[in-house]
Amino acid sequence: MPEPKPQQRLREEFDRWAADGRGESMEHDHWPIARPALELMQIAETSNIMDVGCGAGWLSRILAQRAPRGRVVGMDISDEMIAHARKASAGQKNLSFVVGTVDNIPWEPNFFDRIITVESSYYWPDPAQGVRELYRVATNNGSAWTLINYYRDNPYCHQWGKLLAVPTHLLSAEEWKNLFRDAGFKNVAHQLIPDPTPNRATYTGRWFRDAKELAAFRAIGALLVHGTK
Numbered sequence: 558m559p560e561p562k563p564q565q566r567l568r569e570e571f572d573r574w575a576a577d578g579r580g581e582s583m584e585h586d587h588w589p590i591a592r593p594a595l596e597l598m599q600i601a602e603t604s605n606i607m608d609v610g611c612g613a614g615w616l617s618r619i620l621a622q623r624a625p626r627g628r629v630v631g632m633d634i635s636d637e638m639i640a641h642a643r644k645a646s647a648g649q650k651n652l653s654f655v656v657g658t659v660d661n662i663p664w665e666p667n668f669f670d671r672i673i674t675v676e677s678s679y680y681w682p683d684p685a686q687g688v689r690e691l692y693r694v695a696t697n698n699g700s701a702w703t704l705i706n707y708y709r710d711n712p713y714c715h716q717w718g719k720l721l722a723v724p725t726h727l728l729s730a731e732e733w734k735n736l737f738r739d740a741g742f743k744n745v746a747h748q749l750i751p752d753p754t755p756n757r758a759t760y761t762g763r764w765f766r767d768a769k770e771l772a773a774f775r776a777i778g779a780l781l782v783h784g785t786k
């Protein structure tokens with residue numbers, strides 16, 4: 558079957574990001590918010606974990622160290638990202654990577670007791686279908702966690718939609734939680750995870766107007782939505 562257009566656009570865009578080394582550099586920005594999320598997830602040594610939209614796989618490698626007697630699978634729509642992830646992860650026996658899209662996760666049902674997705678879900682062409690797929694591959698009593706910096710309730714990120722080369726969904730915490738509930742998840746809740754990165758006096762990037770805005774964005778923090786199957 559030919560790849561649908563939105564998925565093709567995503568793959569091509571993130572293949573470009575991977576070629577530019579952005580898969581690796583995202584660790585710097587995302588680890589300060591992913592670290593507290595991992596603590597909340599209560600990962601066991603034996604956990605089977607999927608990292609959806611894993612990019613270059615830095616988080617999958619951390620997860621594989623935390624679940625040495627479990628299995629970690631990183632999945633991403635970009636084959637270039639997956640190529641980078643595989644190259645950097647050789648020798649980690651409980652870790653593997655697959656190319657795939659969240660709309661149709663290439664994995665059997667009821668397998669993962671933890672699923673995490675970091676800074677990916679607002680790109681999914683059909684977020685409701687993506688969350689239903691998280692539910693399908695989760696075990697009973699397993700949990701799914703999505704962590705995002707681009708969401709309606711943080712006004713300092715709204716301009717990103719215009720800066721990104723692919724379509725995005727700017728949903729609120731309430732809307733994300735409803736997608737989780739509609740997919741069948743129980744105990745659906747959210748937290749805001751402030752970013753503790755020290756702020757600089759000046760900012761020269763293109764994502765924020767100035768250093769003050771970036772500091773305000775970090776103080777509100779990332780949105781973590783989760784639920785149990």
Ligand SMILES: C[S@@+](CC[C@H](N)C(=O)[O-])C[C@H]1O[C@@H](n2cnc3c(N)ncnc32)[C@H](O)[C@@H]1O
Nearest residue numbers: 571583610611612633634635658659675677680
């Ligand atoms: C901003 S990057 C974040 C990567 C990684 N999670 C990190 O924190 O470094 C978003 C990732 O989500 C992936 N992605 C976007 N849409 C996807 C989809 N529909 N299915 C699977 N992966 C997707 C992209 O290819 C990209 O690698």
